[in-house]
Amino acid sequence: MKKALTAALTACTLALGISPAHAQEVELTFSTYLPPAYEYAWKPIENFVQTVEKESQGRIKINVFHSGQLFDGYEELPALSRGDVDIVNMTSTYPSGTVPALNIFTLPFLFDSTAHLKRALDQGLFKLGAEQELRDTHDAVVLGLAPWDPYEFYSRKAPINSAADVKGKVWASTSSMDARALQLLGGSPTGMPSSELYLAFDRGVIDATPRPLLTGIGRNLYEVAKYLSIANFGIDVSVLTINRKKWESLPPDLQEILSKAAQQRDEEQFERVSAFVDQALQRYEQAGVAINRVEPAQLEEMRKLTRPAIDEWSKQVDNGPAYLELIEKTRQP
Numbered sequence: 365m366k367k368a369l370t371a372a373l374t375a376c377t378l379a380l381g382i383s384p385a386h387a388q389e390v391e392l393t394f395s396t397y398l399p400p401a402y403e404y405a406w407k408p409i410e411n412f413v414q415t416v417e418k419e420s421q422g423r424i425k426i427n428v429f430h431s432g433q434l435f436d437g438y439e440e441l442p443a444l445s446r447g448d449v450d451i452v453n454m455t456s457t458y459p460s461g462t463v464p465a466l467n468i469f470t471l472p473f474l475f476d477s478t479a480h481l482k483r484a485l486d487q488g489l490f491k492l493g494a495e496q497e498l499r500d501t502h503d504a505v506v507l508g509l510a511p512w513d514p515y516e517f518y519s520r521k522a523p524i525n526s527a528a529d530v531k532g533k534v535w536a537s538t539s540s541m542d543a544r545a546l547q548l549l550g551g552s553p554t555g556m557p558s559s560e561l562y563l564a565f566d567r568g569v570i571d572a573t574p575r576p577l578l579t580g581i582g583r584n585l586y587e588v589a590k591y592l593s594i595a596n597f598g599i600d601v602s603v604l605t606i607n608r609k610k611w612e613s614l615p616p617d618l619q620e621i622l623s624k625a626a627q628q629r630d631e632e633q634f635e636r637v638s639a640f641v642d643q644a645l646q647r648y649e650q651a652g653v654a655i656n657r658v659e660p661a662q663l664e665e666m667r668k669l670t671r672p673a674i675d676e677w678s679k680q681v682d683n684g685p686a687y688l689e690l691i692e693k694t695r696q697p
Contacts, residue, residue, distance in 0.1 A: 390614065392450040392588035395440060397432040398602075399670045405602055406430070408510065408629040409453060412604070415625040424618060425452070441605075445502045451609045455512070456601050457539045463502070463684055465494035465681050470515075470538070470598040472545035472670040473663065474691060478511045478637055482598050483694040485509055492690070493683045503608040507626035510604070512576045513641050515542070515597040518589040519572040519669055520565050521653060526662040527594060528668055533571035534560055541677065542598060545670040557584055565589055574598070577644040585692035586651040594657040595666070604629060 400406045413426045435443045437458040444452045460466040475481045498504040517524040531550030537543040543553035558579050564570045565588035574597045604626050678684035
């Protein structure tokens, strides 16, 4: 009876012009540590899921688990590699210890803006080795990349206007790369997750930290950090990825739907980040935070002092010089 039923269903789909493969229904598990409160990153994810389910006419169902319900930021890539989840939207900082090429996004003062980052990505920055390494070594197929807003300098007692202002201060760092840069500037970095920043500032444990504006708003840092210095210290990205075995099991038409929806996600997040920066700065000003932009001459001095961090990274990563050449090529005068 089961064989007869299968044969009948196959005949029906063929009669309707649908191949058995195209009739396939897929359920995917999507894990992200991001909370919905991180709106400019969360809304594009929501729209990605809705677009995929709509365009596939329900043949793809995506179950989303946010706020680290399944795995935190450091666990996402291993979980994806094992096949414990099907899709993750990981921030490149977290897996950069196992995929050093991902540190390209947190190298000090490398990108002038998110527009500069986009030009470099459009010219194939991620295809110089990082994308293939994720696929070959970690069974992670990259669907898309989208930016966080740039890392800026938060401080409590005095603004950060120059390299001299970094020196001697205790900094909450996010990764080995920004810690190295802070050391080269004379600071004392200590690794710290964003969830601990508020109390650390409030109790005087740290003097400053480089973080995106979104983190400052999400963690209420405007209540404890009195100064914000705009320096574009680094621009991290969220990497939308799918398990390779799951990806290869999908028919081509479903792969195309996922790829197009991911591209739309990337474009939407770039647009949202651009709009967010101006809104966030207004919010900081309203909260009484003193905002200043580090002068070009001082930024250039910081770049020179932190250049060894970039050179060290370039020697450690396959194709390292090619990454840096492309970034310079896409930099506008």
